[in-house]
Amino acid sequence: METTRGASLSKRNRRGIIVMATAAAIGISGCASTGVSSEPNPADPWEGFNRKVFAFNDVLDRYALRPAAQGYHFVTPDPLERGVTNFFNNLGEIRTAFNSLLQGKPSNAGVASTRFLMNSTFGLAGLLDPATHAGFVANDEDFGQTLGVWGVPEGPYVVLPFYGPSTVRTATGLPVDFYTYPLTYVENDTVRYSLRALELLDARAQLLSQEDLLRGDRYSFIRDAWLQRMRFEVNDGEIGDDTFIDDDFDYDEDAFAE
Structure with a gap:
């Protein structure tokens, strides 16, 4: 049986949704170190544009989504929220x-199907979640990861309006994720929009x-953490060398599983 690589948090992000700055915060839980390189990131050639979109998303999150989430968390009992x-x-x-099937991982596909049933x-x-208690834990997969497994280059980093990193x-891969x-x-419509909200x-x-856990330049921290996590997922837990992250930016495998 395959082990998890932080599937719970990745699923919380639920890439098919427009998550404003929430999608950016994927990287927060994956990296607790404060070291983020101030050098230009070769994966981010559109940094000027991306920073403007990041600022737009941040305003929406700060004044709309975050307060609403705080209210939801305050009034919802912990068992119900879980x-x-x-x-x-x-x-x-x-x-x-x-x-998982598209990536040639029938074992993970079987575990995910068993979990759903x-x-x-x-x-x-x-x-x-009795499946987890029974020992069934699958690696979370989406179509962006599938394209990576197929050898499609990741391309430049881009911050999407409302969605994030x-x-x-x-x-x-987002349209395929949406339709799956x-x-x-x-x-x-009322039920669908209510569930989405x-x-x-x-x-x-x-x-x-x-x-x-955010430290220093929030844009750079989130970008570098998100890219590190994305590559971690595509490579099934093998990060490789990230030359744009300095030596103090440590990967904590346990943090991904929380």
């Missing part, structure tokens, strides 16, 4: 199974306690 997170994570197993039935539609390759996510096929609030609320 149940909401489990519910949306469970929906992501379908995407993981699909992309077990949690959807014994876990009360995914509110509970990405690369050209990751952004190319079950909420896309909920026909009732709840998912967004829950995803942002999971990151509230991790914001104090």
Whole structure:
């Protein structure tokens, strides 16, 4: 059985959603070090444009999404909040199974499928997570990772309005991620939009306690951490050399699993 490489946090991000600055915060939990290189990053040739979009996303997050997430976290009992997170994570197993097959990982596809079936039935539609307690843990996969496994270059780093950090390759995979996510096929608009809003609030609320890990230039920190994590996922846990990150920027494998 394959082991996790931080699937829970990656699923909290739920790449098919427009997550404003929440998507940027993926990197926060993966790296607790304060060392971020001030040198130009060769992966970020569009830095001037990206910083402007980052500032736009940051304003939206600071004055709209973050306060709403704080309110949601304050009024929602912890067991219920965990149940909401489990519910949306469970929906992501379908995407993981699909992309695992495309990547030639039938074992991971089988584990993801088992997780979905077990949690959807014994876990009360995914509110509970008996599959993890039974030892079934799959590596989270999306189509951006699939393209990476297929050898498609990651391309320049780009910050997308409302969504956050990405690369050209990751952004190319978003439409496929969208159509392999079950909420896309909920026909009732009110139900679909309500679930999307709840998912967004829950995803942002999971990151509230991790914001104090940001150090120095927030843009550079988030960019470097996000790129490191993305490469970590594509390479199934092997980061390789990141020359734009200085020696003090340490990778903590345990932090990815929290």
